[in-house]
Amino acid sequence: MELGKAFAFTDLAPEYAAVVIASIGPKDACYNALESLDEARENLRWGIGAGVQLLKKRGISIIEVDPGSAPDAAAEAAELAAWRFQKFKSVTDRKTEVRVTMYGKEGKELWQEGSIFGRGQNWARFLSDMPANKMTPVDLAQGLKADDGKEVAELLLAKPPECFVSYCRVHGNALANYRELRQESSFQRKLLH
Secondary structure (H helix, E strand, O other), X not given: OOOOOEEXXXXXXXXXOEEEEEOOOOOOOOEEOOOOEEHHHHHHHHHHHHHHHXXXXXXXXXXXXXXXXXXXXXXXXXXXXXXXXXXXXXXXXXXXXXXEEEOOOOOXXXXXXXXXXXXXXXXXXXXXXXXXXXXXXXXXXXXXXXXXXXXXXXXXXXOOOOOOEEEEEEOOOOOOOHHHHHOOXXXXXXXXX
């Protein structure tokens, strides 16, 4: 089976409407020094993405993903594949939002890290898909202040000529300040430095 191909089977298990089998490429995929790319992880992303897209086309709204050997790569791919821009569609034309979760319990922390990366990329996609007249700098700032229990992005601006740093995380209540962020887990500290 070709890399990135997926097939859906129905009526295999009573608790699932469909089960997808996706190709993740050859078994001997490894790190490619020339491309600076871990091909095994990249192949897993291709397979997970193809499977989630297939289930999304079938109208499945909750998808459990087997993370395989790289839960962070699987979560990132699943979040990216589940996303669709529907801001300006009427309520009747909107499709059901797809929610992806991890199948099993092993690798939960890595799954959450990958999910953060995927959601951050989806947020950037949302911003790039918004027309300029609907996403002015004022609208962007107000969107960052809004806290509705979804992803909240904090933009930490450094003085020129230093670089612009963006940080995206899932947050439930108010925006945390910079000191609180620095005290959080080592994963989040790595993002800030």
